[in-house]
Amino acid sequence: xxxxxxxxxxxxxxxxxxxxxxxxxxxxxxxxxxxxxxxxxxxxxxxxxxxxxxxxxxxxxxxxxxxxxxxxxxxxxxxxxxxxxxxxxxxxxxxxxxxxxxxxxxxxxxxxxxxxxxxxxxxxxxx
Numbered sequence: 309x310x311x312x313x314x315x316x317x318x319x320x321x322x323x324x325x326x327x328x329x330x331x332x333x334x335x336x337x338x339x340x341x342x343x344x345x346x347x348x349x350x351x352x353x354x355x356x357x358x359x360x361x362x363x364x365x366x367x368x369x370x371x372x373x374x375x376x377x378x379x380x381x382x383x384x385x386x387x388x389x390x391x392x393x394x395x396x397x398x399x400x401x402x403x404x405x406x407x408x409x410x411x412x413x414x415x416x417x418x419x420x421x422x423x424x425x426x427x428x429x430x431x432x433x434x435x
Contacts, residue, residue, distance in 0.1 A: 309331065309332070309333040309334055309405060309423075309424040310331070310332045310333050311329055311330070311403045311404070311405065311424055311425065311426030311427075312326050312329065312330045312331075312332075312401040312403075312426060312427075313327060313328070313329045313401065313402070313426040313429040314327070314329075314330075314429055315327040315328050315388075315429060316400075316429030316430045316431045316432075317430075317431070317432070318417075318421070318432045318433075318434065319321055319393055319431075319433055319434070320433070320434050321393060321394055321395055321433055321434065321435050322392060322393065323393050323420070323433070324389070324390060324392075324393065325390045325392045325393065325431060326387055326388065326389050326390065327343070327387065327388040327390065327401055327403075327429060327430060327431075328386070328387055328400070329341065329343075329385065329386045329387075329388075329403035330384065330385045331384045331385070331403075331405065332384060334407075336360045336384060336405070336407070337360055337361050338360070338361065338407060338408050338409070339360045339406065339407035339408065340357055340358065340359050340360060340388075340405070340406050340407070340409035340410065340416075341357070341360060341379065341386045341403065341404065341405050342354070342355070342356055342357030342358065342366075342377070342400055342403075342404050342405075342406075342416075342422070343356050343357075343377075343388055343402065343403060344401070344402045344404055344409060344419055344422075345397075345399035345400065345401045345431075346365060346399055346400050346402070346427040346428075347396075347398060347399040347400075350399075352402070352419045353368065354368050354416065354417040354418075354419075355367070355368055355371055355375065355388070355401070356368065356371065356375055356377045356388060357377070357390065358377045358378070358379055358386060359409055360379065360381070360409075360415055363378075363379065363404065364410055365377045366385065366413075366416060368417075370378065370396075371390075371397075373394075374390065374391050374392045375388060375390050375391070376388070376389040376391075377389075378420070384386075386403065387426070388401070389429075391415060393431075393433045394433060395433050395434070395435045396431045396433075397433050398415055398431060398432050399430075399431060399432060400428040400429065400430050400431075401428065401429050401430075401431055402425055402426055402427075402428045403426035404422040404424065404425055404426070405423055405424040406421060406422045406423050407424075408422055415417060433435050
């Protein structure tokens with residue numbers, strides 16, 4: 309499995325960015341994809357997740373209402389639309405896959421449970 313993340317950059321607080329993650333190497337119908345992020349000096353934290361089949365989404369409390377996750381099945385690509393960005397959103401964002409998808413809800417927040425990771429894309433939000 310290969311995950312290619314893109315779309316990071318520098319934006320002012322209140323602005324928007326859209327991250328993309330193109331996946332290849334297998335079929336993803338029985339998978340979940342998502343994003344983690346890691347700010348300097350901090351641990352990786354869960355951002356959002358989408359079930360490839362059905363499209364159900366999950367979000368960290370810190371991004372609910374501001375970030376929206378979607379997917380394009382035909383392109384095997386996931387998108388993270390980030391609006392109303394804050395300086396505390398500054399981090400390297402990693403695209404992830406777990407397959408088959410976790411069935412225990414409380415486990416989706418832990419990086420250890422994800423099978424594949426992309427290379428990361430840097431998002432910097434200036435104040």
